[in-house]
Amino acid sequence: MGLNTLDLGVIALYLAGVTLFGLRFRSQSRTLKGYFLADKSIPWWAISLSIVAAETSTLTIISVPGLAYDKDFRFLQLVLGYLLGRIIVSFLFIPQYFRGELVTAYQLIDRRFGKRLHFIVAGIFLATRAAAEGVRVFAVAIVIRAAMGALLGNFSDLSRDICAIGIVTLLTLAYTFEGGLSAVIWTDVVQLGIYIAGTITAVFTILHLVPGGWPAIHSIAASADKFRLFDLSFNLTSTYTLWSGLIGGAFLTAASHGTDQLIVQRLLAARTQRQSQAALLTSGLVIFIQFSLFLLIGAMLFVFYRINAPASPITRTDTLFPTFIVTRMPHLIAGLLIAAILAAAMSNLSAALNSLSSTTIVDFYSRLRPQSSEAQRIRLSRASTIFWALVLFALAILSRNGGKVIENGLAIASIAYGGLLGVFLLGVLTRRASENGAILGFIVGFAVNLYLRFGTSIAFTWYVAIGSIVTFITGYLASHIMPIKPTPVSAEVSQCSN
Template sequence: MPWGAVCLSILATEASALTFIGVPADAYRANYTYLQFAFGSFVGRFLIAYLLMPAFYRGKVITVYQYLYQRFGTATRNTATLLFFVTRLLASGVRLLAAVGGIKAVIWTDVMQAIVFLGGAWLVIYYLLSHIPGSWQTVTTIAGKLGKLRVFDLRPALSNPRWLVVGVVNGCFQTFAALGTDQDLTQRMLTCRRVRDSQHAIIMTGIIDFPVVITFLTIGTLLYVFYQRFPDPGLPTNTDHIFPYFIVTQLPVGMRGLLIAGVFAAAMSSIDSALGALASSAIVDIYQPYIKKRASERHYLMVSRITVLLFCLILIGIAIVCRNVEQILWLGFKIGAFTYGALLGVFLLGVLVKRGSDLGNVVAMLSSIVVILILFVSQQRIGVAWPWLVVIGAVWTFAVGLLFKSKHRVTHNA
């Protein structure tokens, strides 16, 4: 695949409905400090490009968990695959696709969806600015006085989730883990013909990510100023609902349809790939090696379609359970905090050192999750904000894994 298309596909998947709804809600509720995450995220993409991608291409893997099998063995791969299933099922959305194609079809679909939802977002900014008396001058005056244009939070405290250091470090680790160890996102880079192309794609996403994040933060700030000038008694108290409320109550019919299409495009850009990644990992990492080793391609295609349907039903159930949750943007990050640290730690163990064993990695990953659960429950008492959890999880997994040593470097065939 061309690296430019892969780049847009990654951006479309990252900028899911969480971004479309959650980022404006965060800016409406707070300020621009979410942008701090993007600075760390850019560093994380460089680490993926030059630490993980060369290892994946050398191993000629279909799923990234095959690399763990080549490097360590079966138990490590199975545990990582299970963690991926849990993370992706909880973090993904709920839209059932009418048809499921291969990853290349998904990428080109994502490109078109990226154009739709970004175009819709820019139209909203134009509409808001043209309907706020005084345009930018009014926005900067009202938002500036309330600190809603602040980008950097310099209040140092481990318990402050918006502190600059927290945002940058979490952005680095969260992106490193999500794009580097989550099959849903990493599968796109693996479609590039050469490792250099995949590196170009991932680094370019980091550059484009800044204007994308700023776009949706700006929508949130403009919405705040708009409703300050034009109070609405029916305005939702849940800030996650304010942008959708604005779309259906304020926009003209034609623009409203485009924005609703943008919301669906944002949702589908993440769901189509999530379903594909879940299905491919289920077939390649579980079904093929353990249930039916030798079968026709037609058989595996049929099983993958059934698997997609089952995952759809699970996703719908999870979405129904979580339908009343507030601050959906941060919920998505918190879900990843439980498992991404363990996944990142074991991948770093594989590419950085020659230590680590199959059984030792399982102990490291599972104990990491237990530690993170304990810290999450007691975070207010110990004064550590939740963004540190993915960092602690990665460091814990890596450190515990170092305690174990293989007799030789495992090089299984995938």
């Protein structure tokens, strides 16, 4: 069927509307704390929804239904680990962050260990977050290719991808550049509502299209074991088991929500420590409902295509949901759903741009140029946002030949998360760990994760758990044989509190 002018009008209206809405929060702040933490004025419920939006990218919406279509609901075992990881972060890391006027997660490492390790972990964040985000941004091209393939028939695949990624990147950059974290969080709230409403609309549309409705869908999907949730086997090469989900998911979330500036920045923007904890814990419940909804769509599409054979074989499940929207959904609803998927893309991208910029300025520029004025730092923060937009655009184009985008994105992030989490645990749980020992532990843990990724068949869900344990043990033992230097006091931490 394809999209028509009405659908394209809906998409264009959404893109223009959300950009203008974000520009309403044009920041007049003259401090880094105001630009990157919204002056700690955001209510907890908005931070909670923003956390969900920030960790939900286009690849989540298009890939997770494909997992259920291809397999079953076992991905939810990982989400159960996400809930456990949030509890760990709430009571282990958040109190540490609220003991000082911090702007980034990595200032905590500076305060505990020193400048060298501070630069290392911040640099690793910049490299791996950019690489993982490039994969996520590329998911936009998958959607546009499926949605507008017929309309852009005269364009090559590369040209279409460049146009799609470029438009979304440019519009997201506009309000992120102007409004800082305040614009990012409030547009996140709106975009979350849009793509959740779109997803629910898709569920009811599929129910209408399948003869017999839910009873028929449940019967066929259940007979194909699509609703299988638990796998009790213990196998390090199996991606989704109960043990890899609970253990691996908990470690992954402890790292992503406790050491990754993309999420920590939102937690630091809360008015109080208690509100920060409430925001993180409630976001876990929303995430569980959201992933259940995405997986349900995958199972329903399995039934739909079993009754209505697709026009061409489905070779890549990442394209399953967007292709269904374009070819089977009624006009107007199809446009709304494509807009909903783009909403997730812009939300995740704005979060990445703001966190990459804050780390660049606070953890590097301000440390290397402590004499710079606050006005200079604000100007450079905006310039840094433009720089990272260009970097992510380029990385998204380079990601065109990857496999399943959600698993690629998680795997890339997981390589660094093991070492990062191990270092943070050394700083929070021990007093004897030294900077030299922590650096050695990080190097060993990072190397182990690289080996796991490229030299073994171990599932990515175990990377963070193994890497962080190796980092912690190595760093702790090394600290006993390396001299412990006095912990330096970070000048930048005090500057950011002014």
